[in-house]
Amino acid sequence: MLPSKETAEKELEIAGRLNPGPWTEHSINVGLAAKYIAEKCPNMDADKAYILGVLHDIGRRAGIVTIPKHVYEGYLYSTEKGWNEVARISMTHSYPIKEYDFTEEVKDEEAFIKDYIVNCTYDDYDRLLQLCDSLALANGFCMLEKRFIDVARRYGLWPTSVSRWNATFEIKEYFEKQMGCSIYDVLPNVKETTFADVPLWKPPTK
Numbered sequence: 001m002l003p004s005k006e007t008a009e010k011e012l013e014i015a016g017r018l019n020p021g022p023w024t025e026h027s028i029n030v031g032l033a034a035k036y037i038a039e040k041c042p043n044m045d046a047d048k049a050y051i052l053g054v055l056h057d058i059g060r061r062a063g064i065v066t067i068p069k070h071v072y073e074g075y076l077y078s079t080e081k082g083w084n085e086v087a088r089i090s091m092t093h094s095y096p097i098k099e100y101d102f103t104e105e106v107k108d109e110e111a112f113i114k115d116y117i118v119n120c121t122y123d124d125y126d127r128l129l130q131l132c133d134s135l136a137l138a139n140g141f142c143m144l145e146k147r148f149i150d151v152a153r154r155y156g157l158w159p160t161s162v163s164r165w166n167a168t169f170e171i172k173e174y175f176e177k178q179m180g181c182s183i184y185d186v187l188p189n190v191k192e193t194t195f196a197d198v199p200l201w202k203p204p205t206k
């Protein structure tokens, strides 16, 4: 089951009150990017893509959380609501390279996530949301390269960073083949946002 567009937007608004931050605007922009790209793909539902984008980070409602924590919280919350497609996207959007995104020794919620991801066959919505998460800043859409550096400046680099970037570029090409144009052709003001010099935002520490 998938919530309506109105319910998804309302949920994000409530979550933003529980944990204020630019992540809510980022989420709306992920939803819009997913919608604009899906509209150009013959076999995708643009409304579904938008709803999944708006709610992909819903686990952040639980406060300042790490990658596995926000993924897991989002999965639990959406499952409880009966939104199984949102629960799935909460999990898959952060792991474009699947098992290579995890170390050997994972524990607690990360062990659960790893098991889920390894056994999940990604579909076009999983791929689309992985891509759109890297295309959307709080203030608009930007070139993948800019978002990668934005994240690296805030959180640092991981041993898997380059593999993750390469996987995301592959997804970009995968959708561009379906669209028959560049993803940047359908993202309003992407040029302006990419070259805008915005102050660096850092998450507050507890």
Ligand SMILES: [Fe+2]
Pocket (backbone or CB within 6 Å): 026, 030, 056, 057, 133
């Ligand atoms: Fe995100």
